[in-house]
Amino acid sequence: MLHRRWFPDHIDGELVVLRRHTRENLRDFLRWYQDPEVARLTRYQDGPMRAEEIERFFTMRALGPESMAMGIHVRETGRLIGTCAFSQLDGDNGSTLFHITIGEHDAWGHGYGGEATRLMVDHAFGTLGLHRVALSVFAFNERAIRAYLRVGFEVEGRSREAIWRDGTWWDELHMSVLEPEWRAARWQARAVAEGRAEGVGDAGGGEPVGHRGGG
Ligand SMILES: CC(C)(COP(=O)(O)OP(=O)(O)OC[C@H]1O[C@@H](n2cnc3c(N)ncnc32)[C@H](O)[C@@H]1OP(=O)(O)O)[C@@H](O)C(=O)NCCC(=O)NCCS
Numbered sequence: 001m002l003h004r005r006w007f008p009d010h011i012d013g014e015l016v017v018l019r020r021h022t023r024e025n026l027r028d029f030l031r032w033y034q035d036p037e038v039a040r041l042t043r044y045q046d047g048p049m050r051a052e053e054i055e056r057f058f059t060m061r062a063l064g065p066e067s068m069a070m071g072i073h074v075r076e077t078g079r080l081i082g083t084c085a086f087s088q089l090d091g092d093n094g095s096t097l098f099h100i101t102i103g104e105h106d107a108w109g110h111g112y113g114g115e116a117t118r119l120m121v122d123h124a125f126g127t128l129g130l131h132r133v134a135l136s137v138f139a140f141n142e143r144a145i146r147a148y149l150r151v152g153f154e155v156e157g158r159s160r161e162a163i164w165r166d167g168t169w170w171d172e173l174h175m176s177v178l179e180p181e182w183r184a185a186r187w188q189a190r191a192v193a194e195g196r197a198e199g200v201g202d203a204g205g206g207e208p209v210g211h212r213g214g215g
Helices: 023-033 036-042 051-063 112-126 142-151 179-193
Strands: 010-012 016-020 068-074 080-090 095-102 132-138 154-165 168-178
Touching (some): 016 112, 023 036, 051 068, 051 080, 068 112, 095 112, 112 132, 132 142, 132 154, 142 168, 168 179
Parallel strands (some): 095 132
Antiparallel strands (some): 010 016, 016 068, 080 095, 154 168
16 A cells, blocks of 8 residues: 555645545446546547446545545535546656546536646655656547646647547547656746746647547
8 A cells, every 4th residue: 555645635726625535435436437428538438337337447446556546626615526546656667647537517627627637746746756647638628638738748649540439530649747847847837926937828738739530
């Protein structure tokens, strides 16, 4: 089991608090992952997982020691709206894979996912001492891509026409952020806050991302 400092009970942000999952969260997992729209955005397979698959996924991914998973709670109300996790924590190479799902539709687009991602990236580099955080996202998932770019992820590659969805082929984008980039962005943000430098816009923002496959 990971050390408490590496896998804390909670990580506090301004909009959200990340908390370790409890068994009671399974009820929400079942609702989120049986939702066709969540499945459309997150799964290769057509349609949502079956209840027993979700239970297995919850036990392994949310509670199991192989990944570091946190529930995403709205700070003001405590409401559980989603989950985020590191999997494939690789100490030899200092890397991990990031996953996030806000299961409550009405919580999309309020900055919660972006902040949860930033908190996890800060944790990866600032506490776990990792070198690289990577993720994959379907090219049609523009909301997710925008949130990741804002946190500082860059598109590093794509699996062309890897997924058939809504009657067409789409690429799967591979994105990552490296520790020196994260450190430089933090230094820049601090310098701007202290009036020692001018802002240069959003971290990683503005990079063109193709939406269709084959590009
Ligand atoms: C992807 C996800 C984590 C993003 O979290 P979020 O809280 O919704 O995102 P944020 O509000 O932090 O940021 C969303 C960004 O997309 C923009 N956006 C919002 N709705 C959008 C839409 N329908 N289309 C395109 N962009 C959109 C926002 O303006 C914001 O960009 P900006 O900061 O440059 O203005 C969340 O929406 C989610 O879990 N969705 C369902 C599951 C999923 O897609 N998981 C990711 C799989 S890789």
